[in-house]
Amino acid sequence: MNHELSRRAKHSQPSMIREILKVTQNPDVISLAGGLPAAELFPLKELGEAQDRVVAERGAAAFQYSVTEGVPELRAWIAQRMNGRYGCSVEPNDVLVTSGSQQGLDMFARVLIDPGDTIVVEDPTYLGALQAFDAYEPSYLTVATDADGIIPEALEAALRGAKKRPKFLYLIPNFENPTGITLALERRPKIVEICEAHDLPILEDDPYGEICFDAAGPPPPLLSYAKKDGITYLGTGSKIAAPGLRVAWTVTRNKAMHDKLVTAKQGADLCSSPWAQYVLYEFVRSEPRLQAHLDIVRAAYRSRRDAMIGALSATMPKDAEWNTPAGGMFLWLTIPGLNTDELFEVAARDNVVFVPGRTFFANRDRGDGLRLNFSAMKEAVIREGIERLSKAVREFEGAPV
Amino acid sequence: MNHELSRRAKHSQPSMIREILKVTQNPDVISLAGGLPAAELFPLKELGEAQDRVVAERGAAAFQYSVTEGVPELRAWIAQRMNGRYGCSVEPNDVLVTSGSQQGLDMFARVLIDPGDTIVVEDPTYLGALQAFDAYEPSYLTVATDADGIIPEALEAALRGAKKRPKFLYLIPNFENPTGITLALERRPKIVEICEAHDLPILEDDPYGEICFDAAGPPPPLLSYAKKDGITYLGTGSKIAAPGLRVAWTVTRNKAMHDKLVTAKQGADLCSSPWAQYVLYEFVRSEPRLQAHLDIVRAAYRSRRDAMIGALSATMPKDAEWNTPAGGMFLWLTIPGLNTDELFEVAARDNVVFVPGRTFFANRDRGDGLRLNFSAMKEAVIREGIERLSKAVREFEGAPV
Numbered sequence: 032m033n034h035e036l037s038r039r040a041k042h043s044q045p046s047m048i049r050e051i052l053k054v055t056q057n058p059d060v061i062s063l064a065g066g067l068p069a070a071e072l073f074p075l076k077e078l079g080e081a082q083d084r085v086v087a088e089r090g091a092a093a094f095q096y097s098v099t100e101g102v103p104e105l106r107a108w109i110a111q112r113m114n115g116r117y118g119c120s121v122e123p124n125d126v127l128v129t130s131g132s133q134q135g136l137d138m139f140a141r142v143l144i145d146p147g148d149t150i151v152v153e154d155p156t157y158l159g160a161l162q163a164f165d166a167y168e169p170s171y172l173t174v175a176t177d178a179d180g181i182i183p184e185a186l187e188a189a190l191r192g193a194k195k196r197p198k199f200l201y202l203i204p205n206f207e208n209p210t211g212i213t214l215a216l217e218r219r220p221k222i223v224e225i226c227e228a229h230d231l232p233i234l235e236d237d238p239y240g241e242i243c244f245d246a247a248g249p250p251p252p253l254l255s256y257a258k259k260d261g262i263t264y265l266g267t268g269s270k271i272a273a274p275g276l277r278v279a280w281t282v283t284r285n286k287a288m289h290d291k292l293v294t295a296k297q298g299a300d301l302c303s304s305p306w307a308q309y310v311l312y313e314f315v316r317s318e319p320r321l322q323a324h325l326d327i328v329r330a331a332y333r334s335r336r337d338a339m340i341g342a343l344s345a346t347m348p349k350d351a352e353w354n355t356p357a358g359g360m361f362l363w364l365t366i367p368g369l370n371t372d373e374l375f376e377v378a379a380r381d382n383v384v385f386v387p388g389r390t391f392f393a394n395r396d397r398g399d400g401l402r403l404n405f406s407a408m409k410e411a412v413i414r415e416g417i418e419r420l421s422k423a424v425r426e427f428e429g430a431p432v
Numbered sequence: 433m434n435h436e437l438s439r440r441a442k443h444s445q446p447s448m449i450r451e452i453l454k455v456t457q458n459p460d461v462i463s464l465a466g467g468l469p470a471a472e473l474f475p476l477k478e479l480g481e482a483q484d485r486v487v488a489e490r491g492a493a494a495f496q497y498s499v500t501e502g503v504p505e506l507r508a509w510i511a512q513r514m515n516g517r518y519g520c521s522v523e524p525n526d527v528l529v530t531s532g533s534q535q536g537l538d539m540f541a542r543v544l545i546d547p548g549d550t551i552v553v554e555d556p557t558y559l560g561a562l563q564a565f566d567a568y569e570p571s572y573l574t575v576a577t578d579a580d581g582i583i584p585e586a587l588e589a590a591l592r593g594a595k596k597r598p599k600f601l602y603l604i605p606n607f608e609n610p611t612g613i614t615l616a617l618e619r620r621p622k623i624v625e626i627c628e629a630h631d632l633p634i635l636e637d638d639p640y641g642e643i644c645f646d647a648a649g650p651p652p653p654l655l656s657y658a659k660k661d662g663i664t665y666l667g668t669g670s671k672i673a674a675p676g677l678r679v680a681w682t683v684t685r686n687k688a689m690h691d692k693l694v695t696a697k698q699g700a701d702l703c704s705s706p707w708a709q710y711v712l713y714e715f716v717r718s719e720p721r722l723q724a725h726l727d728i729v730r731a732a733y734r735s736r737r738d739a740m741i742g743a744l745s746a747t748m749p750k751d752a753e754w755n756t757p758a759g760g761m762f763l764w765l766t767i768p769g770l771n772t773d774e775l776f777e778v779a780a781r782d783n784v785v786f787v788p789g790r791t792f793f794a795n796r797d798r799g800d801g802l803r804l805n806f807s808a809m810k811e812a813v814i815r816e817g818i819e820r821l822s823k824a825v826r827e828f829e830g831a832p833v
Contacts, residue, residue, distance in 0.1 A: 034543075040542065040543040040544070071492065075487055082483050082484075082487070083480070083484070086480040087480075091472065095676055096467075097676070137699060141438065166542065166700075277703075304678040305676050
């Protein structure tokens with residue numbers, strides 16, 4: 032039977048990354064394309080103990096429907112951590128628990144975007160956010176970034192030049208996906224000030240902030256600089272515990288916005304699993320336990336980043352450029368004049384894959400750059416993968432291998 | 433800061449049931465308004481064992497991101513049960529795991545509804561479905577039901593008379609929420625035939641089918657009568673195990689529709705928790721274990737239904753009418769000429785609440801009838817609740833109490 036699709040569904044496409052991941056079923060292929068945290072570092076023992084406590088102590092509540100907003104203990108912990116670690120002033124009632132940050136992106140988009148609305152994004156930016164927003168049919172106003180993140184002057188100019196008043200600015204301030212770039216400390220108050228002057232809400236997506244290779248942590252979130260209540264912050268348990276829990280959260284001091292997000296979530300899935308929320312809470316409530324786990328993850332990812340940087344330095348042609356992320360899971364590689372869509376085909380034949388840059392540019396208008404993941408593999412595999420990639424680059428450039 | 437809301441968000445309202453549930457925080461109030469399964473019957477021991485096995489045997493996969501479609505073992509079990517129990521012929525690849533059936537409703541609506549589209553619904557129907565659909569701004573074409581469910585002749589007439597070609601028919605064939613009514617066996621092929629003749633897709637929502645008080649089970653699903661691939665079936669683990677897992681599924685043999693649902697879910701939350709999916713699978717994979725649990729739930733709910741029917745018979749005025757559901761969690765009470773919105777105020781003062789009927793009528797154009805839940809309380813509480821409600825009805829009617 033022919034189903035007459037909605038306009039948005041007619042244009043919807045599966046994520047390119049999902050398609051790449053299917054290619055990597057071949058065990059000979061080294062995938063630097065993934066976006067996965069290291070599963071061998073998941074705190075299985077601690078999560079196993081946490082789930083036992085939850086079922087023993089409050090199994091009936093954990094397995095029942097719960098309020099849409101989320102379980103009170105976890106919301107209180109989130110507010111407390113935002114305030115203690117990042118100097119925000121938020122309350123448990125500002126928190127809505129979501130089924131992963133992806134649902135936070137979807138709910139925020141649902142509440143704000145009508146077809147044809149303009150969204151301001153960094154260029155490149157997170158593919159999953161673009162996919163969430165695309166369902167609501169916006170157009171994108173892209174703002175240039177450099178090694179210190181989104182450029183305040185470029186943002187100001189873009190907002191002044193916008194033909195139509197944009198709905199919000201989306202950005203990832205820490206160890207961005209896909210570039211690994213961090214928005215510099217001194218730029219943060221400027222970005223907030225510009226947006227507040229233009230009455231432009233901000234969606235601050237911070238999945239990676241806790242995976243900081245410097246013990247001091249990343250700069251404070253934009254939320255901590257806000258004088259108005261225009262920022263919605265997205266945090267997640269996916270990187271501090273495990274993504275399989277599917278527990279993340281939105282934080283906004285704007286009561287009307289919070290309430291609309293709650294109503295949207297009611298219609299979307301009633302509530303996130305209280306069982307998963309309690310298990311995450313049981314894991315994170317002990318600060319030493321959480322800290323010990325984060326120390327392990329940070330040290331491992333830092334070592335993997337270093338392995339990748341070392342291999343890039345040793346094997347890439349001279350004109351290749353990359354950054355050294357201060358945290359997170361990704362770095363960004365560019366080879367001037369090289370179209371990375373085409374490089375992908377060559378590299379795949381050499382049994383290494385990555386994500387070509389085009390998919391992260393909101394208007395798909397640039398083919399330079401590519402994303403490399405360093406969190407999901409051990410150092411030896413990373414080195415081998417980069418060697419294969421360098422070989423592919425040289426093949427592609429026609430240089431002697 | 434003023435957030436400029438999307439059109440859909442401007443009109444969104446929190447669910448009335450959620451608001452009623454807040455009223456029932458008062459411990460003196462008996463709530464017949466809820467829609468909760470009996471938490472004291474959750475198989476906590478079995479779920480505790482299941483989660484231990486999952487973490488011990490495949491913790492890394494359980495806590496990692498997973499494919500959007502769902503974990504293969506659970507999808508295979510779902511297809512097998514649909515085929516074995518209900519005589520369908522579906523394959524694991526026809527199954528998409530969702531975060532509760534509510535997400536299935538949201539995804540289906542997202543894929544099919546554009547603003548102004550017409551959706552065909554039973555009248556009354558499930559409030560949560562209306563809330564999911566409302567986000568996509570449809571209008572509703574309502575079809576009358578009687579004691580045997582949606583009336584084929586009324587459906588045929590409605591489709592013939594429709595000014596605009598409707599997008600799909602939504603219905604709950606077994607122990608409907610809110611009425612408890614079951615679509616009669618002989619009507620099922622007729623409904624399928626009518627829809628196939630009109631090329632109208634069906635969204636068949638079956639959360640309660642497994643909670644059948646007759647050991648033979650409910651009549652086969654509409655899906656089993658389909659000659660075309662126009663039916664999407666929604667099933668759930670919420671009633672056979674526990675809603676806190678947030679694991680449910682869509683089943684459709686239409687490959688294009690399935691693919692669009694998967695893509696929509698990618699944008700909405702990437703994937704449902706593989707941990708929760710594996711735990712549900714570990715629980716349901718043993719047929720004797722599942723059967724033993726379902727026997728307990730069915731016997732308890734049947735006894736609670738009987739307690740409610742007995743109390744209604746003993747205390748209600750002669751003109752009150754109710755049905756005797758063959759399964760599920762709800763029954764429907766009408767008192768001719770009585771507006772149940774107004775009755776609610778009187779009853780609340782007598783410390784008993786229910787859900788007034790209006791909220792279940794898609795166009796909010798009828799105020800008769802009310803929904804009573806019998807799954808969430810023990811018999812003595814049900815009896816006391818019905819006595820209070822009968823007192824309120826008599827007060828309201830001005831009859832001597």
